[in-house]
Amino acid sequence: MTLLELAGVSVRFGERTVVDSVDLEVAEHEIVCVLGPSGSGKSTLLRVVAGLQPVSAGRVLLGGADQARVPVHRRGVGLMFQDHQLFPHRDVAGNVAFGLRMRGSADGAGRGARARAAHTARVAELLELVGLPGAQRRSVSSLSGGEQQRVALARALAPSPRLLMLDEPLGQLDRGLRERLVVELRELFSRLGTTVLAVTHDQGEAFALADRVVVMREGRIAQAGTPLEVWQRPASVFVARFLGFRNVAPATVSGGAAATAWGKVPVPDGSPEGDQQVLIRPAGVLLGTDGLPCEVLSRTFRGTHVAVLLRPAQGPPLEAECDLAAAPSPGDRVAVTFAPSQVVVLPSA
Numbered sequence: 437m438t439l440l441e442l443a444g445v446s447v448r449f450g451e452r453t454v455v456d457s458v459d460l461e462v463a464e465h466e467i468v469c470v471l472g473p474s475g476s477g478k479s480t481l482l483r484v485v486a487g488l489q490p491v492s493a494g495r496v497l498l499g500g501a502d503q504a505r506v507p508v509h510r511r512g513v514g515l516m517f518q519d520h521q522l523f524p525h526r527d528v529a530g531n532v533a534f535g536l537r538m539r540g541s542a543d544g545a546g547r548g549a550r551a552r553a554a555h556t557a558r559v560a561e562l563l564e565l566v567g568l569p570g571a572q573r574r575s576v577s578s579l580s581g582g583e584q585q586r587v588a589l590a591r592a593l594a595p596s597p598r599l600l601m602l603d604e605p606l607g608q609l610d611r612g613l614r615e616r617l618v619v620e621l622r623e624l625f626s627r628l629g630t631t632v633l634a635v636t637h638d639q640g641e642a643f644a645l646a647d648r649v650v651v652m653r654e655g656r657i658a659q660a661g662t663p664l665e666v667w668q669r670p671a672s673v674f675v676a677r678f679l680g681f682r683n684v685a686p687a688t689v690s691g692g693a694a695a696t697a698w699g700k701v702p703v704p705d706g707s708p709e710g711d712q713q714v715l716i717r718p719a720g721v722l723l724g725t726d727g728l729p730c731e732v733l734s735r736t737f738r739g740t741h742v743a744v745l746l747r748p749a750q751g752p753p754l755e756a757e758c759d760l761a762a763a764p765s766p767g768d769r770v771a772v773t774f775a776p777s778q779v780v781v782l783p784s785a
Contacts, residue, residue, distance in 0.1 A: 445494035456655035469642035472652035478635040514597035529572035535594035562590040602634035683716040697751030702776035713782040720778020721756035727773040
């Protein structure tokens with residue numbers, strides 16, 4: 437069942453269009469990550485859903501209800517920002533309870549002893565949930581970056597929003613901590629059944645967190661699909677390059693092969709013919725002793741494999757990947773062939 441629907445949403449600032457006729461649906465309990473470079477309109481999209489940014493055209497519907505006249509505090513959405521925006525004058529419990537008090541004010545709930553006891557219990561439950569049990573009385577200034585992120589998440593979850601929105605939630609953390617926390621977030625949201633709309637510029641973060649990835653370019657959706665679909669079959673040269681693929685080149689496809697600057701490259705059966713672009717995934721650049729001669733320029737350890745940058749005898753540089761034990765050294769001479777299963781034919785436009 438669809439929880440959030442954006443129908444033809446556009447946002448303009450004067451003559452500049454920041455979001456351009458976006459259609460997007462988010463199902464209940466789904467985690468959707470909007471991915472794109474700076475200035476692609478992804479954060480503006482979150483502000484539109486939250487009610488912080490009016491639309492120039494289109495509609496925002498939550499649970500089928502148009503939100504045009506619904507104020508921010510009555511939309512039932514939570515929003516967590518990159519910089520956490522915790523209140524320095526409140527302790528951890530005070531920060532987490534803030535969302536509960538705002539919901540109570542919006543609902544007209546009382547502030548008696550029973551309400552305070554319920555708030556206290558809810559704060560303790562949330563801190564346990566995000567891995568900070570017993571931290572109620574700690575000062576915000578005493579927390580690490582990762583702990584602040586957890587408090588901000590607990591505060592956003594406190595009023596049980598029907599939609600939780602995250603704006604670059606891990607952007608200020610170091611890579612190791614980000615990689616750990618994104619796994620924890622995915623597990624937490626799945627366990628709670630939380631519906632999430634997140635934006636990030638980090639594809640690794642998006643692919644680890646999301647059920648569905650939406651790639652934006654200049655205010656429009658360039659591609660949407662599961663992480664596996666988007667990774668395996670980028671819809672355009674822009675998406676391929678944004679995802680970090682560098683082996684992209686113009687090609688003329690005919691008879692099961694593509695004529696490229698690297699020579700003939702085999703393509704999968706059924707690939708469209710004519711003037712196209714080809715993407716060769718690094719795993720499809722096979723190192724050996726026969727094929728296109730190359731010089732090894734560099735190698736970079738990537739955890740599970742080594743990325744090897746090559747200067748071929750013809751055409752632009754190529755990136756390959758291989759096991760650490762098989763990785764050649766800079767200055768070595770190798771030859772490469774191409775695996776057709778790792779070649780994607782992209783539209784020429």
